[in-house]
Amino acid sequence: MPFKGKLRFNETKTRMFDKEQISRFGAFATPFYYYDIKLLRETLTRLKAAVDKYGYCVHYAVKANANPRILQEISAFGFGADCVSGNEVLRAIECGFPADKVVFAGVGKSDEEITIGIRNNIFCFNVESLQELEVINKIAGNEGKIANVALRLNPGIDAHTNKCINTGLADSKFGIDFNKLEETAAFAQRLGHIKLIGLHFHIGSQILDKEPYRLLCQRSNEMQEKINYMGLELPEINLGGGLGVDYVNPDSQLIPDFESLMDTIHANLKVKDRQRVHFEFGRAIVAQCGTMVSKVLYIKPATQTNFAIVDAGFTDLIRPALYGAHHKIENLTSRYAQNEKYDIVGPICESTDVFDTGITLPKTVRGDLIAFRTAGAYGEIMASRYNLRNLPNVYYSDN
Ligand code: LLP
Secondary structure, eight states: OOOOSSOOOOOOOOOOOOHHHHHHHTTSOSSEEEEOHHHHHHHHHHHHHHHHTTTOEEEEEGGGOOOHHHHHHHHTTTOEEEESSHHHHHHHHHTTOOGGGEEEOOTTOOHHHHHHHHHTTOSEEEEOOHHHHHHHHHHHHHTTOOEEEEEEEEOOOOOOSOGGGBOOSTTSSSSEEGGGHHHHHHHHHTOTTEEEEEEEOOOBSSBOOSHHHHHHHHHHHHHHHHHHHTTOOOOEEEOOOOBOOOSSSGGGOSSOOHHHHHHHHHHHOOOOTTOEEEEOOSHHHHTTTEEEEEEEEEEEEOSSOEEEEESOOTTTOOHHHHHOOOOOEEESSOOOSOEEEEEEEOSSSSTTOEEEEEEEEEOOOTTOEEEEOSOTTTTGGGOOOGGGOOOOEEEETTO
């Protein structure tokens, strides 16, 4: 589906895992994450072609999924990494991302984390405040190094996404007010162990409309003019991540329309000869290749509905409980043609441990396997051990 205006979700036939796959699932310990490595590679191939067309660079947002196997697959395509903690920087390097393609963002980098970045000679710190500039300058000085930095500007753009993941508005904690660009850039220029190399933006996540990206390009063009007016030229423009995926009907678009977004950027962003454009996609790369699979423990009829109590809870996939997020739910093993209504709930002792309510599934019984689709991004990585539960298991399509 072309990435034109808003994406439309057409309910099409559900893609079920084939019989052979489902019988393999029967041998796995539930709940588990299952990653389709072939789909991940196809997604990476499409992304690479779309960005290579314009010479753009991608730094995969490790926060979406830091599973070493997934990171190795992504680094093998030559992409960089976008990290938000010292541990992510170390994990990315361990999993094959070259340090000179690692960017490090986050409003609250600790001194220890900054030191990790500097000692590993990462490509760039995306800096979010004047005070952070001073701290990086001091630590770089102590280490006898010069740190590359990009200023993360808050572009004041509404990405029209879930309010929990909308980051580009003026009152958000992220970035530096774009109206303060000149004074911040001038300040950075005066610091002896800082090299100002670029501007960084990120407007939010799960963005399904290209208009916020067009506005972002305009804001970036405006900021570049201001920088040039100061007599500076900054080689790097980083537009962040945020491209969304189809959670409602994943099979209608398993691979996001990277091409159309890149065309939009190319048509709207002013780029000088020696400048490079960077992106930090997370969700768009890994969401669709991951499925969480859980087993039905009990069916409990209630007045309005039937509760299907599964062995996964919000400790395994927290997005529905935390953001009211939707994941398509499928019964992989039902033998019945007849449909019934269910609330799909987990075992955790909290009433928010609900994956979805009032959904129609083929008649579901104890032991059935239930799939939660589009769980590859912000799924496994956000799992917790609340209630002292085990972390979910992980399996891959090719082993
Ligand atoms: N760059 C920066 C500076 C970010 O803050 C983020 C995400 C990304 C890149 C990657 O964004 P993506 O391409 O994945 O949309 N846990 C939430 C999403 C939080 C996103 C935080 N920042 C969820 O499950 O929806």
